[in-house]
Amino acid sequence: MNRQDARAAVIAAIGAVAPEVDPADLAADEEIWFGLDLDSMDQLQIMEQLAERTGVQIPEADYPRLQSIDDIVEYCVAATAAGVRE
16 A cells, blocks of 8 residues: 555545545644544544555554554555555
């Protein structure tokens, strides 16, 4: 998976959980959880959506280090490069 595909998957996952969020307003390095007023349940749902879209299962222990779209994109790209998928 390349960065462009991973970014599209992250944006789609956010849009599925928070349809009120305009993708054009999302800066790649913005802190998305507090910046978009998303709670822990939203975060869990976004990660589940992302797993469905990419096949990358992100353990809850890794959530704290995934604060921006860039963080999540890099995680997904690295996980697929390493062959870590569902």
